[in-house]
Amino acid sequence: MSIHEVARKAKVSIATVSRTINGVSTVTPQLSRRVWRVIEEMGYYPNTQARSLVSGRSRIFGLIVSEITNPFFPEIIQGFEDMAVQNNYEILTTSTVHDPRRIALSVRRMIERRVEGVAIVTFGMEEALFDDLKTRKIPLVFIDVGPALPRMSNIRIDYQHGIRQAVQHLAALCHERIAFISGPLILKSAMARQRAFIESMEEIGLAVDPNCLIEGDHTMEGGIKALKKILVFPRRPSAVICSNDMTAIGVMRQSYEEGVQIPRDLSLVGFDDIRLAQFMIPPLTTVKMSQTEIARMAFNALLSEVQRDIPSPNGSEYVLRTSLVLRDSTAMACSGGRMKALALKARTE
Amino acid sequence: MSIHEVARKAKVSIATVSRTINGVSTVTPQLSRRVWRVIEEMGYYPNTQARSLVSGRSRIFGLIVSEITNPFFPEIIQGFEDMAVQNNYEILTTSTVHDPRRIALSVRRMIERRVEGVAIVTFGMEEALFDDLKTRKIPLVFIDVGPALPRMSNIRIDYQHGIRQAVQHLAALCHERIAFISGPLILKSAMARQRAFIESMEEIGLAVDPNCLIEGDHTMEGGIKALKKILVFPRRPSAVICSNDMTAIGVMRQSYEEGVQIPRDLSLVGFDDIRLAQFMIPPLTTVKMSQTEIARMAFNALLSEVQRDIPSPNGSEYVLRTSLVLRDSTAMACSGGRMKALALKARTE
DNA sequence: TGTATCCAAGAAAACGTTTTCAGATTTGTA
DNA sequence: TACAAATCTGAAAACGTTTTCTTGGATACA
Numbered sequence A, B: 001m002s003i004h005e006v007a008r009k010a011k012v013s014i015a016t017v018s019r020t021i022n023g024v025s026t027v028t029p030q031l032s033r034r035v036w037r038v039i040e041e042m043g044y045y046p047n048t049q050a051r052s053l054v055s056g057r058s059r060i061f062g063l064i065v066s067e068i069t070n071p072f073f074p075e076i077i078q079g080f081e082d083m084a085v086q087n088n089y090e091i092l093t094t095s096t097v098h099d100p101r102r103i104a105l106s107v108r109r110m111i112e113r114r115v116e117g118v119a120i121v122t123f124g125m126e127e128a129l130f131d132d133l134k135t136r137k138i139p140l141v142f143i144d145v146g147p148a149l150p151r152m153s154n155i156r157i158d159y160q161h162g163i164r165q166a167v168q169h170l171a172a173l174c175h176e177r178i179a180f181i182s183g184p185l186i187l188k189s190a191m192a193r194q195r196a197f198i199e200s201m202e203e204i205g206l207a208v209d210p211n212c213l214i215e216g217d218h219t220m221e222g223g224i225k226a227l228k229k230i231l232v233f234p235r236r237p238s239a240v241i242c243s244n245d246m247t248a249i250g251v252m253r254q255s256y257e258e259g260v261q262i263p264r265d266l267s268l269v270g271f272d273d274i275r276l277a278q279f280m281i282p283p284l285t286t287v288k289m290s291q292t293e294i295a296r297m298a299f300n301a302l303l304s305e306v307q308r309d310i311p312s313p314n315g316s317e318y319v320l321r322t323s324l325v326l327r328d329s330t331a332m333a334c335s336g337g338r339m340k341a342l343a344l345k346a347r348t349e
Numbered sequence C: 001t002g003t004a005t006c007c008a009a010g011a012a013a014a015c016g017t018t019t020t021c022a023g024a025t026t027t028g029t030a
Numbered sequence D: 001t002a003c004a005a006a007t008c009t010g011a012a013a014a015c016g017t018t019t020t021c022t023t024g025g026a027t028a029c030a
Helices: A003-010 A014-021 A029-042 A048-055 A072-087 A100-112 A127-135 A159-172 A188-203 A220-231 A245-258 A275-279 A291-307 A337-348 B003-010 B014-021 B029-042 B048-055 B072-087 B100-112 B127-135 B159-172 B188-203 B220-231 B245-258 B275-279 B291-307 B337-348
Strands: A060-065 A090-095 A117-121 A140-143 A152-158 A178-182 A213-215 A239-242 A267-272 A285-288 A317-321 A323-325 B060-065 B090-095 B117-121 B140-143 B152-158 B178-182 B213-215 B239-242 B267-272 B285-288 B317-321 B323-325
Touching: A003 A014, A003 A029, A014 A029, A048 B048, A060 A072, A060 A100, A072 A090, A072 A117, A072 A291, A072 B072, A072 B090, A072 B100, A090 A100, A090 B072, A090 B090, A100 A127, A100 B072, A117 A127, A117 A291, A127 A140, A140 A291, A152 A159, A152 A291, A159 A188, A159 A239, A159 A267, A159 A285, A159 A323, A178 A188, A178 A220, A213 A220, A220 A239, A220 A245, A239 A245, A245 A267, A245 A275, A245 B275, A275 B245, A291 A317, B003 B014, B003 B029, B014 B029, B060 B072, B060 B100, B072 B090, B072 B117, B072 B291, B090 B100, B100 B127, B117 B127, B117 B291, B127 B140, B140 B291, B152 B159, B152 B291, B159 B188, B159 B239, B159 B267, B159 B285, B159 B323, B178 B188, B178 B220, B213 B220, B220 B239, B220 B245, B239 B245, B245 B267, B245 B275, B291 B317
Parallel strands: A060 A090, A060 A117, A117 A140, A140 A152, A152 A317, A178 A213, A178 A239, A239 A267, A267 A285, B060 B090, B060 B117, B117 B140, B140 B152, B152 B317, B178 B213, B178 B239, B239 B267, B267 B285
Antiparallel strands: A285 A323, B285 B323
């Protein structure tokens, strides 16, 4: 069923049908009604492929995330989809599973589908894989990756703000030895979070023991492993900040195994504020980085780049602020973990 | 950059370029090499829209899930995507958020994009919304929705098997009062799970107290509310089976609030075996319904329907078996919760 | 009444492919 | 050497739209 049949039944030309559908004002109201009636009657839906072939606009955006099974990302996808629905765009989503081959493949397929822009929410991986998109001048938006070229936007996350709050919160609770479980340090974002931690510590005069900087991998398993390491330290930290919530959940899991009670024996702070965080046992204190906000920013970045006729010379930069959300996984160091640590220390000396 | 430029540079016709790309065997190897060289050199990628316009095949499948932020679904999406990548298909995903308007919109857009088939993983909602797809004879695959019309497949979940195992496991641990927190009973799948529970109980001669059938909503919040209700029962059940893992996680959450220890005071069984289940505190005993397997079945159902030249007269049916996965959230009733319940009962009598 | 202006609607070109059909060249055979 | 058959390549139509250009009729004005 094509526009031709509609035209035939309505006894008009296909041009008129096209104009009717697109609301071109030169069509007589009377004719328009007649055409619409036929369209409804036949249940005619225009063929997007033909439309975008001639118009040169696919109304498709690509969305590349690291891992859809990581609860952080579905919220992003949902937010992005919400925006797409509102703006009559379609999304091609790819979960890379950290596989460069898969990224390359998905980039290629997106180009073949003629996406109008791509949001890359992988937090700083494998930039070179997107060269194909760049040379084709397809608008891109990254998280935490600069500097910006024309048609490329960047969402810069202000890690410092939230992480500083976390550190100061712990300091106020008398924690002095604070460990940080980072993400994989090849990720720019993981690096940035760790740096924010170190700076925040130094700022208030707390020592950062290099042993207390543990490289994780942003998974629960990573959190489990990291806590195992921490628990065998001669001077055990009384608090741990994690580079993401999944790591923190892993830490909680292992704490339970080892009989370490949170927050009595160990204070714990996560990062991301995934929805799950508030349902943990105990509810997780964490630094919020709004996924919905990221999705909105990313979508709007692409949209405004597409709508612009002359590309922004240096791309645009957007900033997302992070901030601490207090829940129940942190407590006074003095009242438990800290005491225990001191007692332990005294005994070994 | 189009096939024409490739043709011009390679000094052949566009037909030859097309044939080269599609590996048609009549092209001389020598010519083929020449064309390929130009293609590589120019970085030419064919335009899928034009391709599918003429071929009449979009190589797109639709995937409709209830809620991407529910951890059950990302695994399905990932599995579906894996299959799509392997088979060179693209996916249009929609998370309905239980909004009929949104479903209708997404169905329409899928039709406009000329999807070749749609997998509907909403566990039995709003069948009428898909009528548009049916009249257009687009292959569909549902979960737990029959009977099958031509070009419609159904994945039937064998709830009975796993749930019977769960009930018998609890019975073996001396549990007699077992509560069941269902999903919203308008969902066919939720109904089916509850029925499987009741049948399994009756089969081994355990009484099903109607009070112990609590309608939840497949969310954590629902689990929290349900447990609150259960805890005020005069004769508190010693075990709870939930219609999905998210509900069970809510129950765990609320148990923690109320000082009820799992499994000492209450045994808990979930359903789905989402990845998170094993990382709960304690790790959750649950009935596994493999998300990956569902995704594979759904994809293959669509694929074989598309490849078939004459549609299956009554559609196809696939069956997925469920089975119990033992972890640490269940324990002997006699050793704690049961004892306590008895003590409580004795005292009140 | 005649001519210039305007406007709604149709004809046709264009988008980038695949595929059918026809033509040109080579190969095989007598 | 000549002709039939086989093989490879090109020309052109087709897919379903949008959009430019054209046309025919109505309106305005003298």
